[in-house]
């Protein structure tokens with residue numbers, strides 16, 4: 278797919294940051310900067326995010342890094358990030374890795390520039406697809422896919438084998454978004470190897486990340502050819518999927534909305550090219566990050582048996598005898614949700630988002646920025662800031678998301694889903710799916726960690742635990758047989774209701 282960029286839409290990630298930061302010299306950078314190369318000493322090309330977190334600890338709440346001819350400003354201090362969340366002065370910046378995805382996702386929701394008309398059009402047409410009613414309609418399909426996962430895990434457990442957590446979570450989340458959003462079955466659980474869609478997607482994400490660390494794309498010509506093949510495959514697959522739907526009746530899922538729904542005010546519809554880009558966007562954005570979130574949560578649950586026991590008690594109490602909870606019974610799993618939030622705090626699986634000044638301004642009264650200047654918010658560091666989260670910020674503790682503890686913190690210090698108008702549209706979808714699946718797994722299995730495993734994190738724009746395997750023990754059914762007990766503390770967490778699922782207090 279040829280990418281056409283005008284001057285106005287060319288990603289500014291390829292310009293040096295000093296263009297927009299008149300007092301850049303006041304922002305610290307790593308020592309031992311090399312002429313031409315920049316801050317490359319001691320960095321690992323495969324883990325740019327984790328390298329940035331290391332630099333952040335040494336350099337403070339705002340710092341910069343130079344890679345060859347490009348300089349990037351990173352921000353993570355709570356006061357600075359709260360200021361960047363001010364939508365009247367800042368907006369999403371499409372740069373770096375996100376801009377590198379333009380050849381595959383174009384002006385799809387995630388990669389669209391703010392000024393592109395297709396962003397507002399698609400946002401307005403697709404947001405109702407994440408309302409409470411829509412979510413309740415997806416729930417039975419989510420349960421069915423989770424059933425495929427537990428069938429697979431039962432077989433592995435009976436055979437005495439450990440399970441491949443990230444691999445199986447990826448199968449689960451891909452099937453879930455494909456079936457709920459597009460009525461499509463990838464047959465992931467019937468395959469020994471990942472579906473070619475997953476291989477092509479991982480290829481494009483890895484390539485997009487790699488482009489950040491090379492001075493000229495020409496240096497990765499072979500990888501670029503492979504990337505072009507991956508994109509061609511994704512396009513073909515999506516075109517087949519859309520063709521099969523045209524003329525057939527869907528059941529009001531996301532694809533139906535993309536094909537059939539006109540904008541409520543303008544009457545405009547998404548073009549066929551834009552539908553293709555949205556389908557790819559949702560298939561990718563809708564599963565990769567949730568898969569990582571579930572994998573990290575399972576890792577922590579296996580390492581903290583006391584947390585797993587408390588979460589399991591909650592599931593048994595709230596769900597009672599049923600292994601097929603209703604939609605509202607998932608939202609009542611308050612403690613399981615805290616486990617998920619705490620995992621996303623330590624490892625936000627979309628680990629950064631970029632903000633640009635929409636006017637000349639001064640960031641937090643300290644750093645002048647010209648219109649268009651941008652910075653990357655380093656979420657893992659924001660969410661581990663000892664000044665906000667305490668001296669034990671690195672420790673896994675779901676009680677940090679107890680409502681009282683949440684109220685005691687300033688706003689904008691927990692941002693795994695981004696911020697403002699361009700925050701994650703699929704947030705409720707991801708949280709519902711992940712809470713449901715954690716509940717089902719806790720109820721069915723005891724999770725046993727491999728004592729030799731040390732958490733290592735793979736980066737491909739998103740984060741994922743590398744090589745995580747768990748041993749399972751089936752639980753005796755008795756605890757699960759109790760009748761549900763009413764607990765006033767367990768009223769469902771309010772979902773998005775009829776409001777736009779993206780805009781919410783604190784964003």
Ligand code: HEM
Pocket residue numbers: 369375386387388400454558559562563564566567570625626627629630631692693694695696698699700701702703704706707
């Ligand atoms: C735990 C899971 C997830 C995490 C951590 C996550 C994180 C994020 C973040 C940080 C952004 C903002 C990016 C930016 O500002 O550049 C975002 C945007 C987006 N996410 Fe998610 N996401 C998750 C799940 C999902 C799901 C399940 C879907 C779809 C079903 C989805 C679809 C999108 C889309 C379409 C956007 C772009 C929204 C816009 O700009 O209008 N995400 N996500």
